[in-house]
Amino acid sequence: MRQAVFEARYGADWERFDTWLDRDEKVPRRSGAAAPAGALPDIEIPPAYRRVCQHLALARDRQYSPELVDRLNQLALRGHHLLYGARPRRGLARGLEFLLAGFPRLVREEGALVAAAAALFFGPLVTLIVTLQWHPDFVYYLLEPESLAKFQEMYSPANKRLGMRDADDNVAMFGFYIWNNVKIGFQTFATGLAFGLGSIFYLAFNGITIGAVAGHLTQAGYGTPFWSFVAGHSALELVAIAISGAAGLKLGGALIAPGLRSRKAALVAAARPAVRLMYGAAAMFFAAAFVEAFWSPLTLFPPTTKYAVGAILWAVVLGYLVLGGRARAA
């Protein structure tokens, strides 16, 4: 068939399909809404799309003019986007279900990685806190004296509020904690793409820094203000860092040991659960920032109350990760 005959025979079909695409791209309709009179009804769209695909294949095979092939390619492409792109929206309920059940389940599925990340992070942290009680000078191998002085000033027992200089505002600190802490989480995650090395570095680095500061302040006699400040948000924040690291290790692990796939395919497959881990970690960072900004600095309550709240939150976080989503597992 010559091109002119081909165009004359099917041109009207393409025209109608084009009109339908124009309308649907501009106004994404909810399913069930009726099409305007005279237009191609929705039920006719899949066959119309398949016809365009067939015409494109024919036009290419018969070496029709490039302009016609381009036009058909574009029609098919737009149809492909609309037909294969329209997937049901995930509502609020799905998000809630993920937080209540899906996330803890995912953390348990990746239990080995989470445990490895936690060991890399909490190992140096706890070791340093203990070590610095017997060898206080060791801290000077790890931190600059100036930054130690800054931390001492922050947690001075003379401050009216804890963990910040007096002039700071709660909301300002909330913004700062989000800005800073979530970014640390993202960094810990993303640098895992470098064969896991970045995640390992950030986990150990943050573990060492936090352990050194905590150990030093405790040993220097600033223990009560420091611990009553960090007790509340420590569970959420520290566990979130460990989970971010685990997500990063997941990416790195896919590159190191891709199994029976190409490294690229293994990476794409690993990115899915890794990003889902980051959804949960981000939510935990947000909750931690909220506690850190609005609860942790309060001096209204005695330290024992704050320790108790901290202990309860640790129990809740660990209980959530260990038990969450078990009932609904089918």
Add this chain to the structure above:
Amino acid sequence: MLDTARRIATPEGIELALRLAGPVPRAGAWALDLLLRLAILAVLAMILGLLGGFGLGLFLLCGFFLEWLFPAWCEVNWGGATPGKKALGLVVLHDDGTPVRWPAALARNLLRAIDFLPAFYGFGLAAMLANRDFKRLGDLAAGTIVVYREGKPRGFQIPHAPALAPPVALTLAEQRAILDFAERAQGLTPERAEELAMIPRALTGRLDGPVAAERLVRIANYLVGRK
């Protein structure tokens, strides 16, 4: 062929052609997005600066969302493009050519944290130059590609002229070249069109430029089957 077109196979058994966007337009889109973000933050700083510590908190929150979540939100809900990408006619798609959704959009945006290391997207650029789809690391992990949004077809038609059978048999590729010429001649300067028309001596003989071009158009008319 050395080409940035990427073909994706669809379940209908055809291949759709997409044109990949390289580092230069993508850097341009990134720069536009950066400028836009800075402009928004400057305006916010002026307004929220009046609110003291509360305003500072809101400002930092906005900064966080604008940097990490806003690009992903745009790519999912705003036709696959951030404002900068839209301005340069780029769009983000899954590897299979479908519009990008939340998991992939978030993955590629969170992983910018490694692409921009050690400085100015060094790793991202190295990765883009090392694979044939111009993917930065975030694109590799998320399974996404950045392509040019297809413009409307130029709408060039082969001008009508009395059909003329070619004096020699033409292969399919040669026929296609003639058709391509007849369509695109309107977009060329007359001098260039005439110059091109004088190349296929087998068809145009010793004819002069304008006459040769006209003859090719007539042959094209014959090839598409006009009378």
